[in-house]
Amino acid sequence: MLSFMLRRVGQSILVLLVVGLVAFSMFRFVGDPIDNMLGQERTLEDIERLEQQLGLDRPFPVQYLRFLEGAIQGNFGVSYRQGREVSEILLERAPATLELAAVSAVLAILLGIALGVYTAIRRDGFVANFIMSTSLIGVSLPTFLIGILLIYLFSVELNWLPSFGRGEVVDLGGWTTGLLTASGLKSLILPSITLGLYQMTLIMRLVRSEMLEVLRQDYIRFARARGLADRTIHFRHALKNTLVPVVTIIGLQLGAIIAFAIITETVFQWPGMGLLFINAIQFVDIPVMAAYLMLISVMFVAINLIVDILYAFIDPRLRVAGK
């Protein structure tokens, strides 16, 4: 078991290094940061001085090694655009993204499971069919369009909800939260729906099909024959057995919610890490891009690692040690 885990951890680190290398080799196609950093009045000497100062005149493997060297010591460099430590900026932005992702995930899980169960039980009902067909919208419309449509309806036409930003936030010792103020909560509604809609429909459809499957099993029939109440059968026996694959998917989707918050954050001017990343690309802010990509890949790799190890615990056949 130990050697299995060590092997997995080793593979994960390799994946991280490769992701970083690929990212770094891509950066020079994004453009030249010098041009954004110096005004149009700059001279060629200014350009050379800054290139040297930032180490941009060196080949990219060298730049990459220097980045790794710093990253291992927890130093991600200085943002070209804001002139501040990248780690400080990321820490400042993380609460916004994590809060949005958490609210979206909770929303997606609760609504997804509830609607999935409902549409499975009332398989041929009018409401269930209506939910199923509208859920197609959630799967097929791109996120930015959903965001813009929601803004148009609820901000511009109805004037109910804010179209951008986080509203008033409360600072709890380094963690800013919008969950404690009225305007903060209002600001969360549209972005979290936009971000969670796809995951919600995914979970709903999964729960529905799993539930339909389970409802056909013999033990459900026997339960009915015993004369148990519908409620007990559906929620005590059927739902529990439905949730095993659903939990796996939810775990994997959590990473996706954080990573794909980029688009939602751009549409709603949500001051999180995704918006930071988009700004960084436009400005060719290499330290921020590198740190963000590494952070996201660490997250995905960590989630996959945990899932792998959990599987191995559940299913002994996956342990490689014996064979």
Next chain:
Amino acid sequence: MKTATKLLAAAALLSSTAMVNAETLRWARSGDALTLDPHAQNEGPTHTVRHQMYEPLIIRDVTGAFEPALATEWAPSADDPNVWVFKLREGVTFHGGEAFTAEDVVFSFERAQQPNSDMKELIGSITEVRAVDDYTIEMVTDGPNPILPANLTNLFIMDKGWTEANNTVNVQDFEGGEITYATTNVNGTGAYVLQSREPDVKTVMTRNEAYWGRDQFPLAISEIIYTPIQNNATRVAALLSGEVNFLQDMPVQDIARVDSTEGKGVKQAPQNRVIFFGMNQGAADLEADNVEGANPLADVRVRKAMSMAINRDAIQTVVMRGQSQPAGMIAPPFVNGWTAAMDAESTTDIEGAKALMAEAGYADGFSIRLDCPNDRYINDEPICQAAVGMLGQIGITVNLDAIPKAQHFPKITDGKTDFYMLGWGVPTYDSEYIFNFLVHGRESDIGTWNGTGFDNDDLDAKIKSLASNTDLDARNADIAAIWRVIQDEQLYIPIHHQVLNWAMADGLGIDVDPNDQPKVKHFTTD
């Protein structure tokens, strides 16, 4: 369900009550200031935010003319042509209550000349700034400098005592990631006082009741909330929903929509920026064309033909939806040296262009790559697409390569493009600025944006002499002569002057500033 309805109704009520306070300017634009240190970054949006709180000696009004700010009078010294004398405004105080005197000006200029300062190039000709008395300053330059005041309009004055007491005498080392007291705190003489700031999220300022111009300017706005909103659609939606009431960086395609919405309006003015194409005429052979062993762009007839093929009126009506002014020279209309006659010299004549092409030996045309940015100017890529079709009419096959500005501009400065789009603004309002960057042959500190390979020693000497020519009539005659050469050589293909749009809620009044730098003290309310 019932509580949900109630909640929504309460939310609606809350948002509508928040909107009646007309004295708050809720201001959105696409980007934020990069820092608050007055001398650390020379960049448009950063200066705009600073202008509300700090002041320079001189500013420009919306026509481009000088307006006294912290200096009331200025003139070259009668005794020494290398000295400018400034009379300072009396009775001005900083936000912290400190009196404004000559010592603060000397201190601020010395600070702006430090190696880390991004403003040092603009005042590079100043060798000494000395205080004659508390309200008189003399600036000594390394030679006569007739247009020195034009370089001072973004040069902000700090309080010496405050800066020293807070240990922020050194300009922030921006590239080194330094945070100083001055990057997050402000003590200026301006009409608004900093209340709070979260970079990229929100900056709040309130009216300075002790402002020296309290009775001179409307100062109708009591509070400013500045929020960057990057996404165009979201920014416009925020204006339409009333969450913001003043918008810069207005997307062209939404102007009609906003203007026709009740309670909103769009104001416009020509911007200090001209858009044009540059052509590499200096190389013996071009990389990006299909002509071997020769450079078609080196022939002035080809360049003239290309300019004649461009239908500027069509670009104005179709691509820009009226939001541009066709150009015949690469100087914005307020700049010294601009003339209406030269700005009308671009004509469209397909037959004439074809004849010129045939005369130059390119009757069958040639093919070339056009490099174009896609995120810098208003509708930059569509303009290039239109040009592709227009040049096709005279047999020139253009392959368009539209890329982000971060990749496009290095191509021009590194000489890796033969045919490119560029836009230019003139902060000094004088043609010399254009000549120095776009016309003078490329050297390490001059002609840096001249990607045409054009290098004329006589013209270069004339351009260099402008800097110290104090006889303004002779200087203007030289400027006109240089422009004549540029026009006759068809050094660039001018397209148009950009038009600037500011959207605002009804009841707010301000004239659009050609530099895109609103000064909130000018806002009026009904």
